[in-house]
């Protein structure tokens with residue numbers, strides 16, 4: 001009896017081992033981490049009271065992380081893309097394999113847009129651009145106040161989910177908006193500043209009051225960062 005039980009146990013163990021072995025051979029490997037979630041660069045509560053800590057934590061740790069993860073899955077399905085930057089991929093979207101193009105646009109756009117967004121924000125230090133960017137904004141829009149109005153209007157008018165942008169395009173500063181996670185890079189522009197108006201960016205604190213969130217954003221723009229991008233794009 002003992003011998004028979006041992007034999008049964010041996011068979012069961014062998015069967016189990018074979019099953020585990022089969023799973024190990026057939027389980028899909030996790031995609032390589034070609035793209036990584038960049039650190040926020042400041043504390044979650046750094047932008048309080050304008051943008052609350054809970055929103056920043058979920059927005060960065062969950063939403064942006066999900067774009068990065070799905071982007072890595074798309075890149076894993078299209079060999080060669082892992083050598084390119086996300087900017088290069090978005091600028092040349094038509095050259096990417098059609099099977100992954102939509103994911104690159106949505107998930108890659110989500111990664112590029114949010115990476116820029118975190119860097120564009122800072123605890124208020126005066127709330128106005130200076131130097132060459134200030135001059136260019138005055139020349140392009142009439143005044144900084146008029147730029148604020150135009151940018152706010154573009155952000156308010158985004159239907160559903162999307163972004164408002166200050167873009168360097170055709171050697172000019174322009175205000176634009178895009179739906180979903182479309183980046184101005186796709187159409188040849190250089191995004192200098194972007195405002196995320198997806199509800200996930202403001203709903204916890206502002207609920208349906210998007211205009212209040214848009215106004216609050218104006219208090220936390222990192223104009224030094226935007227100026228540096230402008231100088232780089234315009235040279």
Ligand SMILES: [Fe+2]
Nearest residue numbers: 063196198201
């Ligand atoms: Fe977002």
